[in-house]
Amino acid sequence: MIIHKFESQQALNEVGAGMITALAQMNPHAIIGLATGGTPVGIYEEIVKSYQKGRVSFRNVTTFNLDEYVGLPEDHPESYHSYMRHHLFDHIDIQLNNTNIPNGNASDPSVECGQYDALMEKMGQVDLQILGIGHNGHIGFNEPASELRSGTHLVELKQETREANARFFDSIDQVPTHALTMGVGSILKAKSIMLVVRGADKAKIVKQALTGPITTDCPASLLQTHPHLIVLLDNEAGSEL
Numbered sequence: 001m002i003i004h005k006f007e008s009q010q011a012l013n014e015v016g017a018g019m020i021t022a023l024a025q026m027n028p029h030a031i032i033g034l035a036t037g038g039t040p041v042g043i044y045e046e047i048v049k050s051y052q053k054g055r056v057s058f059r060n061v062t063t064f065n066l067d068e069y070v071g072l073p074e075d076h077p078e079s080y081h082s083y084m085r086h087h088l089f090d091h092i093d094i095q096l097n098n099t100n101i102p103n104g105n106a107s108d109p110s111v112e113c114g115q116y117d118a119l120m121e122k123m124g125q126v127d128l129q130i131l132g133i134g135h136n137g138h139i140g141f142n143e144p145a146s147e148l149r150s151g152t153h154l155v156e157l158k159q160e161t162r163e164a165n166a167r168f169f170d171s172i173d174q175v176p177t178h179a180l181t182m183g184v185g186s187i188l189k190a191k192s193i194m195l196v197v198r199g200a201d202k203a204k205i206v207k208q209a210l211t212g213p214i215t216t217d218c219p220a221s222l223l224q225t226h227p228h229l230i231v232l233l234d235n236e237a238g239s240e241l
């Protein structure tokens with residue numbers, strides 16, 4: 001694993017965005033795994049800047065998002081469909097039919113999850129998967145549990161995850177209780193993984209995930225098994241390493 005620590009958010013954003021734009025420059029048909037939440041926003045902003053300067057095109061890039069809430073209309077401002085359009089897709093030349101996000105309103109979630117996995121399988125290996133981490137060690141919406149699922153599946157969100165994400169909603173009651181998420185197996189299949197973590201409040205879980213025991217109680221600890229893991233931390237998130 002390669003760990004980079006950054007003094008400033010700007011430096012972290014530029015390096016993170018640089019890795020993604022370099023991939024699209026080297027391989028215009030790259031497959032990129034995308035994350036949501038607060039963590040990648042600054043990276044997406046830098047990607048948009050590079051695109052606007054004419055340095056990179058995403059015209060033939062394919063994307064797969066990690067997860068989506070169940071039951072939020074696709075155009076709800078806090079759905080991950082809206083998030084991706086707002087922060088990235090509406091500002092670059094990616095073709096929307098090359099972007100993939102689980103459908104959290106599917107009438108049969110298990111059929112939807114199976115189709116998502118089948119499409120990932122058909123398209124081939126994700127070249128670079130971007131990841132954040134929850135305070136409890138979740139990746140995607142794979143919550144700590146006695147066992148983890150490999151493929152895309154329906155999850156019940158932990159109360160702590162709903163509380164953490166309540167900052168994006170008017171109240172916690174509005175945070176969905178369930179989500180569809182890629183499984184840990186799908187995440188680990190990516191050729192490379194870029195884990196991004198910011199803030200002192202995540203220093204402890206970063207240390208546990210990257211140096212503690214590999215356990216389903218901390219899903220991010222399974223990242224230690226990946227041969228190409230790049231970790232981008234601000235100084236605060238990396239303070240215990």
Ligand SMILES: O=P(O)(O)OC[C@H]1O[C@](O)(CO)[C@@H](O)[C@@H]1O
Nearest residue numbers: 035036037038039131132133134
């Ligand atoms: O970046 P945030 O908002 O701290 O969230 C961390 C992680 O939690 C999720 O938002 C899911 O709760 C992930 O998508 C994200 O990687």
